[in-house]
Amino acid sequence: MKVLVLGGGVIGTTSAYFLAKQGHDVTVVERQENVALETSHANAGQVSYAYSSPWAAPGIPLKAIKWLLSKHSPLVINPMMNAETIKFAYRMLKNCNHNSYNINKGRMLRISNYAKECLREIERDTDIEYDQRKKGFLQVLRTNKQVADTQKDIAVLEQFGTEYKVLDVEGCLEAEPGLKHVKDKIAGGLQFEGDATGNCLKFTNELQKKCLELGVSFEFNITVESLLVDNRKISAVKTNKGEMTADNFVVAMGSYSAQLLRPIGIDIPVYPVKGYSITVPVLSDEDAPQSTVMDETYKVAITRLGNNVRAAGTAELTGYNLSLREKSRATVRHSVESLFPHAADMSDDQFWTGLRPMTPDGTPVIGKTPFTNLFINTGHGTLGWTMSTGSGKLIADIVSGNETAISLDGLEMSRYPYANKVT
Ligand SMILES: Cc1cc2nc3c(=O)[nH]c(=O)nc-3n(C[C@H](O)[C@H](O)[C@H](O)COP(=O)(O)OP(=O)(O)OC[C@H]3O[C@@H](n4cnc5c(N)ncnc54)[C@H](O)[C@@H]3O)c2cc1C
Structure with missing residues (x-):
């Protein structure tokens, strides 16, 4: 099948890889000149299965107000909110309760844990190198209140059988020796x-090479403009370089997926939540993070990627x-400088921004649509890199009509009662 x-x-490329492995004739259409030049370009680099949690959580509305008043706020809201932003914020607030949080977290963990298996499969089948480190993830708590508050998180971790370790200050230094200079700033x-x-x-670049070996074509510098519909099927996509046809179509356009789908009556709530990262060269290995450290105070993830430190954070609601x-940039820099003061050359930071394709419930949208040959793989928000391999294999199985390895319950667009407006 074409x-x-x-x-x-990363989502389109992992989808293409698994589709090609299942014997399909696959073409990836991308508006940039290469893969991973938008949101997948310079994210925080955490592959955090256990940390998979929705941002919409109980207590977040109150925290959000406090954040908005702080100097280094992890949340930024453009006061000139348009209707789409207001709708997204409202839907997210509706998910800030225990019941929704538990349901959403369970769905996210299901796909993340599957992604771990699928990444292992890719690593087994290829010799792929991507500055990978399997040294865990450390959430650094700066205050005793944060330590006390983790009891609620621990209850949820226990409920989902997630393995974790509570560390005291010495334990944190053992896990991440680079924190030794700021011992007095850490509570646990x-x-x-x-x-x-x-x-x-x-x-994504390495996987693209494997895709090429499997016969996948990549058509770069082509912008998809619309989907052409014929009797509950997609007949072609209209692009700036003409129409392209196929048997099946997978939408994996990140934050731009909703814009493509809306005109044909599919209204998935994927909103672009903007984030920022800096990448700085490591000065001293022993003073730098060894894996990913999440600075809970500023919600900045600081990761070691080869000879660089990547730090990313901020959730900004400001459209596209x-x-x-x-x-x-100052907030992200402040977090790195205050936790790893001797790690990197901060005079040379590469500053980047990307739009997380967020859903209000934090869970991606993966699966079928009301059109028989149209499929969606998007809405991975904060953890699309983590979930990419699982999502790619899942969509390949769905397109192929195979039984899926994990349940699709709560992952498909049908969980949003308003999403299907196809007449
Ligand atoms: C600051 C930040 C930090 C993050 N940190 C992490 C992290 O540590 N771990 C993690 O797991 N996730 C993280 N994420 C999330 C992760 O980066 C995203 O969820 C993931 O990259 C989404 O991948 P995607 O393929 O759906 O989107 P994209 O990478 O944006 O891919 C969509 C592609 O579609 C193309 N496209 C769009 N419109 C069109 C069109 N009309 N025609 C043709 N092509 C089109 C785009 O050019 C793009 O290449 C972070 C995100 C941000 C912003």
Whole structure:
């Protein structure tokens, strides 16, 4: 079967890989000149299965107000909110309760844990190198209140059978010796030893090479404009370079997926939540993070990627605007400088922004649509790199009509009662 994958980020590329492995004739259509040049380009690099949690959690509305008043706020809201932003914020608030949180977390963990298996499969089948490190993930708590508050998180971790370790200050230093210079700033930590880190851009580029070996075509510099419908089927995609046809179509255009789907009556709530990262060269290995450290105070993830430190954070609700906000750069820099003061050459930071394709419930949208040959693989929000391999294999099985290895319950667009407007 001929399959067109629309979008060549980490999600489109993993989808193409598994589709090709299942014997399909796959073409990836991408508007940039290569894969992973948008949101998958410079994310925080955490491959955090155990840390998979929705942002919409009980207590977040109150925290959000406090954050908005702080100097280094992890949350930024453009006061000129448009209707789409208001709708997204409202839907997210509706998920900030215990019941929704538990349901959403369970769904995210299901796909993340599957992704871990699928990444192992890729590593087994290829010799792929992507600055991977399997040294866990450390959430650094700076205050005793944060340590006390983790009791609620621990209850949820226990409920989902997630392995974790509560660390005192010495334990944090043992896990991440680079923190030794700021011992007095730390109150404790929560560690997930099974988590990993890796460079999403390198991974996607390396996987693209494997895709080429499997016969996948990549059509770059082509912008998908619309989907052409014929009697509950997609007959072609209209692009800036003409129409392209296939038997099946997979939408993997990240934050732009909703815009493509809306005109044909599919209204999935995927909203672009902007984030920022800096990448700085390591000065001293022993003073740098060895894996991913999450600075709970500023919600900045600081990761070791080869000879660089990558730090990323900020959730900004400002639509599709890609301007670089200096205040967010200052927040991310502040987090790195205060936890790893001797790790990196901060005079040489590469500043980047990307739009997380977020859903209000934190769970991606993977699966069938009301059109028989149209499939969706998007909405991976904060953890698309982590979930990419599982999502790619899942969509390949769905397109092929195979039984899926994990349940699709709560992953498909049908969980949103308003999403299907196809007449
Ligand atoms: C600051 C930040 C930090 C993050 N940190 C992490 C992390 O540590 N771990 C983690 O797991 N996740 C992280 N994420 C999330 C992760 O990066 C995303 O979920 C993931 O990259 C989404 O991948 P995607 O392929 O869906 O989107 P994208 O990478 O954006 O891919 C979509 C592709 O579609 C193409 N496209 C769009 N419109 C069109 C069109 N009309 N025609 C043709 N092509 C089109 C785009 O060019 C793009 O290449 C982070 C995100 C941000 C912003």
